[in-house]
Amino acid sequence: MNLDFATITDLTAGRVSAVTITEHLLDRIRRLDPSLHSFICLVPDALDQARRADAETRAGRSRGLLHGIPIGIKDNYLTADMATTAGTTAPGVAFPHTDSAVAGRLRAAGAMLIGKTRTHEYAWGTVTPPVRNPWDVSRIPGGSSGGSGAAAAAGLCPASMGSDTGGSIRIPASLCGTVGLKPTFGRISRNGIVPHSWSLDRAGPLTRSVADAALLLQVLAGEDSTDPSCSAAPVPNYRAALNELSVAGLRVAVIRNHFFGRNHPDVDAAVETAIAWFGGQGAVIRDVTLPNLEYGLGAIDAIELASSAAYHDVALRSGRTCHFTDDVRLLVEMGRLVTGADLIKAEQFRQVLKQDVARVFAEADIILGPTEPVTAPRIGETHVAVADGEESALAATWRLTYPYNLTGLPAITLPCGFDPAGLPIGLQVAAAPFAELILHDWKDRHPANA
Amino acid sequence: MPAVDLRVDEHPYPVTELRRVWTAFQAQTMPFLQGMPRKGQPPQPSPEAVVALLLLPPAERPGGAPSPDLWTDVLGIDVPPQRRAELLAAFSTIGAEIRRLRGLDLTDIHPAVVFRP
Numbered sequence: 001m002n003l004d005f006a007t008i009t010d011l012t013a014g015r016v017s018a019v020t021i022t023e024h025l026l027d028r029i030r031r032l033d034p035s036l037h038s039f040i041c042l043v044p045d046a047l048d049q050a051r052r053a054d055a056e057t058r059a060g061r062s063r064g065l066l067h068g069i070p071i072g073i074k075d076n077y078l079t080a081d082m083a084t085t086a087g088t089t090a091p092g093v094a095f096p097h098t099d100s101a102v103a104g105r106l107r108a109a110g111a112m113l114i115g116k117t118r119t120h121e122y123a124w125g126t127v128t129p130p131v132r133n134p135w136d137v138s139r140i141p142g143g144s145s146g147g148s149g150a151a152a153a154a155g156l157c158p159a160s161m162g163s164d165t166g167g168s169i170r171i172p173a174s175l176c177g178t179v180g181l182k183p184t185f186g187r188i189s190r191n192g193i194v195p196h197s198w199s200l201d202r203a204g205p206l207t208r209s210v211a212d213a214a215l216l217l218q219v220l221a222g223e224d225s226t227d228p229s230c231s232a233a234p235v236p237n238y239r240a241a242l243n244e245l246s247v248a249g250l251r252v253a254v255i256r257n258h259f260f261g262r263n264h265p266d267v268d269a270a271v272e273t274a275i276a277w278f279g280g281q282g283a284v285i286r287d288v289t290l291p292n293l294e295y296g297l298g299a300i301d302a303i304e305l306a307s308s309a310a311y312h313d314v315a316l317r318s319g320r321t322c323h324f325t326d327d328v329r330l331l332v333e334m335g336r337l338v339t340g341a342d343l344i345k346a347e348q349f350r351q352v353l354k355q356d357v358a359r360v361f362a363e364a365d366i367i368l369g370p371t372e373p374v375t376a377p378r379i380g381e382t383h384v385a386v387a388d389g390e391e392s393a394l395a396a397t398w399r400l401t402y403p404y405n406l407t408g409l410p411a412i413t414l415p416c417g418f419d420p421a422g423l424p425i426g427l428q429v430a431a432a433p434f435a436e437l438i439l440h441d442w443k444d445r446h447p448a449n450a
Numbered sequence: 451m452p453a454v455d456l457r458v459d460e461h462p463y464p465v466t467e468l469r470r471v472w473t474a475f476q477a478q479t480m481p482f483l484q485g486m487p488r489k490g491q492p493p494q495p496s497p498e499a500v501v502a503l504l505l506l507p508p509a510e511r512p513g514g515a516p517s518p519d520l521w522t523d524v525l526g527i528d529v530p531p532q533r534r535a536e537l538l539a540a541f542s543t544i545g546a547e548i549r550r551l552r553g554l555d556l557t558d559i560h561p562a563v564v565f566r567p
Contacts, residue, residue: 199562295554298547305544316527334541336527342548347561349551354562 004028004155005446008069008212011158017057018050018068018112021158025070025114029156032450035137037130038150040075041082042115049112065219067110072151072160075116076123076144077203078192079103082113086194087121087128087144090315090323100192101224102161102203109219117147117160121328123196124308126171126397132379133176134447135423139376142172142397145206149176152206154450159207159216163193165200166300167401170413173206174371174426175397177415177447180206181213185408186231188217189224197307198229199347200300200405213412214238248282253364258293259400262386263373270417270425271370278368286364290356292349293403299346299353300402306343309335350406357407361431370400371413371426404430422448470515477513478503 001014003024011021026046033039043049053068073079076086077100084095103113120128120143128146133139134154141150145162149172152160162169164182173180181204188203195201205216218238224230254260254275260268279285312332315321321329360367373396374384383390391399404411409430416427454475461467481500487493496504508514522528529537 295551298544298549298551301544302548302551319528330537330540333527333529333537334544336525337537337541337545338548342552344561344563345551345554345556347563348556348559349554350562351559352554352556 004450005208006158007207007209008066008158008215009209011069012065018053018070019047021068022046022050022070022112022114025157028154028450029115032134032154033151033156035449036132036134036150036154036156038117038141038147038154038156039072039115040085040087040118040147043082043113045081046070046112046114053110053112063108063110065109065215066106069111069159070114070157071106071111072115072117072148072157073103073106073113074145074148074160074162075119076163076194076196077103077116077161078194079113079116082116084116084194086123087119088324088328090320092320095194098192101189101226102220103192105189105220106161111219114157117145117151117162119163120144120146120168121325122194122308122312122332123163123165123168124328124331126167126394127379128172129379132449133376133423134450135177136376136421137449139378139423140175142175142372142376144168144172145180146172148206149173149178149180152176152178152208153447155446156450159205159212162204162206163190163196164202164204164401164405165196166304166405167398169202169204169206170371170401170411170426170428171397174413174428175376175424177424177426178206178208179210179213179412179414180204180371180426181217181412182404182410183217183221184231184410186229186233187410188220189222189227189230191224191226191230195307195311197304197311199307200304202405210412210414211239211242214242247278250278250283250366251364252278252283252285253288253360253367254285255290255293255360255367255369256287257289257291258296258403259369262388262391262399263370264375264384264386264419266375266419267370267373267425268387270419271368271427274416274427275368288360288364290353290360292353292356295349296353296403296406297399299349300406302338302342302346303350303406305331305335306338307335308332309338353403354407357409365431367430369428369430371428372397373400375419375421375423375425400428404428470513474511474513474515478508478511 078084078098080099118131123144126143127140128143131141131146131150133141134150145168148160148162151157153176169180169182182202183204205213207213221235223232321332377384377393384393384396411430413426413428415424417425456471458464458467485496
């Protein structure tokens, strides 16, 4: 078995020992990560953990679905054995050395947390310096879970954990060509994740297959009394459902406003091909519009900025935000300019948008569209080319992802093609997890710098 | 000719404001005027009490009313003056989106905020 891009499912089915895969990944990280910078730190006893996992296997014991599988975890999840920085170098910031709920569940299922992947500072941005995109190191990986996207795409770990407030799992997953799953709000506990915006933040995996995303969701989903937003809804058998899904007869909605009209033509072409593929397999495609999406940006701006300013209130009042990087400092300080009335109005608007989306789902099973309007921008590029001219890179990169944070819906991004420069393009699927679309092209292509 | 001519005609509460300004004038300006040179009273240094009063910021002088600073007192953020313009410029596009949201009539919509005691 070629271990470079093996999925969790491959490793489990192939009974690859924990030591074998860990040594292999550590070697790849040593060779490749000096140019990708996806990990901020590695766990010092990775091989010892792998030897213990293998000893348990030899003794006939398995801790769970992820026994002996190395996983990367974003640097805004607290971990007991590795320091957490949330991407900041501001002095006086220290986070507890304790496991977040997700870290705990991963370990309980047998996973080994191999290292912390870099995040844009406080999960506030889509660049994630100094991480590079493995498909082209002159380009950004996206963010804020940029390290997780780069590491999973480059075969430095079979999967990694990210967090998503306005698109921070799906953006790097799309730009780096991995699967990225943002589950329903409340599906996975966020206890022990450094907060960004309490009503928007989500935890989820970046993987190299939908089956692996389902596997990780199976391990991570479920009630947690330590996270007030965590749902007590029963956890279905995602892995079994994966084999039961059929595209024939699937009702597919395509939101033609907001999600189309301003994308790069290469993106539109790949996404339209994917939509046509669904139609060719027997899905019923229906175009819809959601006019109220024109108010979405104001709503999420108000919520995200105000929430971030509230979280960083002590730093704001003491002037310590001057130690943040310029872009993050500006965003955090701007949160103070959002009025209370605007914040509440944004929350009222979310109800309107939820009702609009519910009407779509009354006649559809999934919503399809692009994840990103562009492929990975170059490092330092402040504006990107879109259909009708130029757009701010920051505005463009989250334009198509934030609607599903506002509405709390689950959304997954799947690789669906490449632009002429060989950069990946993502297809975004919202609603019930959809499992069977892994395009053949993706199975045979890997990043140039991995 | 009146010794003092105070006008607050355009203030929303002119009488109240006039009373406040008159009180401040008596407490802050009169001691200073009384120390000025006049016929039969040669120039001399202002009394130490007057100097000390003048050294205080207006809001902290007797009868002074604090004038709230929009950034520190209202918004709760201590931003250096030279940075305020940068912050407002960066917020302008976001502000435009929020103004668009304000245009919606959502009177009958209960927000997605649930308080559970």
